[in-house]
Amino acid sequence: MSRVQRRELAGAPTLTIDVIALLHSVGLSAREIRSFTPIVKRHSVLNEIGEKIIDKILKNTLSGNDKDGKPFISYSPKYVKSTIFKIWKGRSRKVNLKLKGDMHADLSVVSISEPQGVVTVGFTDEEESNKAKGHITGANYLPRRDFFGLKKQELKDIMLKTIREYEEDAIFDVEEMLIKAAPKIGTEGFQDMQLFEALYGS
Amino acid sequence: MGVKFKTSKKLNDLLKGKIIDEFKSRENLEKIGKLAAKLVYGRTKEGKGVTDAKSPSPGSTSLKELKPSYIEFRKRYPPTGRFSSVEKSNLTYTGTLLDSITPKIKKASIKLTLEGPHHAGMSNKKLGEIVQEQRPFFALTGKEQKNITSEMKKLMRLLVRRYST
Numbered sequence: 001m002s003r004v005q006r007r008e009l010a011g012a013p014t015l016t017i018d019v020i021a022l023l024h025s026v027g028l029s030a031r032e033i034r035s036f037t038p039i040v041k042r043h044s045v046l047n048e049i050g051e052k053i054i055d056k057i058l059k060n061t062l063s064g065n066d067k068d069g070k071p072f073i074s075y076s077p078k079y080v081k082s083t084i085f086k087i088w089k090g091r092s093r094k095v096n097l098k099l100k101g102d103m104h105a106d107l108s109v110v111s112i113s114e115p116q117g118v119v120t121v122g123f124t125d126e127e128e129s130n131k132a133k134g135h136i137t138g139a140n141y142l143p144r145r146d147f148f149g150l151k152k153q154e155l156k157d158i159m160l161k162t163i164r165e166y167e168e169d170a171i172f173d174v175e176e177m178l179i180k181a182a183p184k185i186g187t188e189g190f191q192d193m194q195l196f197e198a199l200y201g202s
Numbered sequence: 203m204g205v206k207f208k209t210s211k212k213l214n215d216l217l218k219g220k221i222i223d224e225f226k227s228r229e230n231l232e233k234i235g236k237l238a239a240k241l242v243y244g245r246t247k248e249g250k251g252v253t254d255a256k257s258p259s260p261g262s263t264s265l266k267e268l269k270p271s272y273i274e275f276r277k278r279y280p281p282t283g284r285f286s287s288v289e290k291s292n293l294t295y296t297g298t299l300l301d302s303i304t305p306k307i308k309k310a311s312i313k314l315t316l317e318g319p320h321h322a323g324m325s326n327k328k329l330g331e332i333v334q335e336q337r338p339f340f341a342l343t344g345k346e347q348k349n350i351t352s353e354m355k356k357l358m359r360l361l362v363r364r365y366s367t
Binding site: 051055083084086087088100101102104105106125165168169170172174175177178180181182183184185186187188 | 244245285315327345349354
């Protein structure tokens with residue numbers, strides 16, 4: 001298996017990273033590879049690598065660049081003049097593939113295989129997945145704005161940073177911390193507070 | 203042979219506590235509240251309400267259409283609110299109701315409220331209650347909740363990065 005596999009044409013777009021293969025490709029000594037291999041097979045480490053990949057993809061996208069670091073093609077004048085664009089983006093013309101933020105919010109770690117040291121990121125919601133697919137491949141007369149991926153060096157940096165953090169005990173379970181810290185949120189008067197039970201209750 | 207430095211569990215827990223405290227700061231909760239208000243405002247201006255305002259995770263759906271007689275009225279007296287339309291309902295005639303959506307922060311909770319008086323001679327809250335019966339809009343859809351959670355996660359990860367480097 002190559003270090004990174006991307007599937008998009010059949011089904012939902014996913015990005016699968018073989019962290020073990022990545023580990024062998026960064027020029028480490030045999031001793032370092034032996035010592036890091038059990039680390040990158042840990043669930044928490046693979047999850048953290050996946051989350052960092054998502055952070056980086058979104059950071060690149062929000063700054064207007066595709067997976068190769070090239071700027072996205074501008075939005076069409078017709079789209080910029082549309083009411084929906086004005087409602088959500090006001091006068092901003094920045095191309096960052098974000099209108100309401102639903103597609104960005106849906107990008108998540110979808111699977112982890114500890115024995116193989118593999119992590120997959122992708123979309124969980126069909127509508128958001130189709131939206132992403134449209135941007136990645138260019139569909140319905142839209143230009144291709146392929147945001148879904150990272151450069152090899154970016155992936156290597158993420159992996160090595162995460163190993164370092166693991167060694168320094170600096171990997172925190174963000175989900176668990178969020179459950180402890182999440183504010184109650186809802187609308188007043190018409191209903192009970194919409195707690196985040198819908199998300200955290202299960 | 204190198205010396206490996208490991209932080210103690212106690213120190214780690216202390217750090218976790220600090221991150222959580224900062225996450226719950228008023229400034230951060232206000233950011234989250236503003237996002238929640240923006241999502242309800244934008245969705246409604248698009249002409250979409252919620253399927254069931256009492257559900258913990260409703261879907262979004264088009265707001266009930268305007269009656270022909272009311273469309274005629276609006277043709278004679280055009281709405282003035284931002285993004286208003288003569289024929290389509292987006293709860294905007296003057297725009298006062300949706301402009302009044304305000305996030306209120308109290309301890310660790312965020313409430314979206316409809317503040318202030320409406321020129322129709324009642325409070326925005328009261329008008330909202332009446333509107334909500336026919337065209338439920340004032341709730342967070344499942345996707346909006348996910349959007350907010352994702353922003354919270356981003357915020358939390360930012361704090362973790364700040365404290366752990």
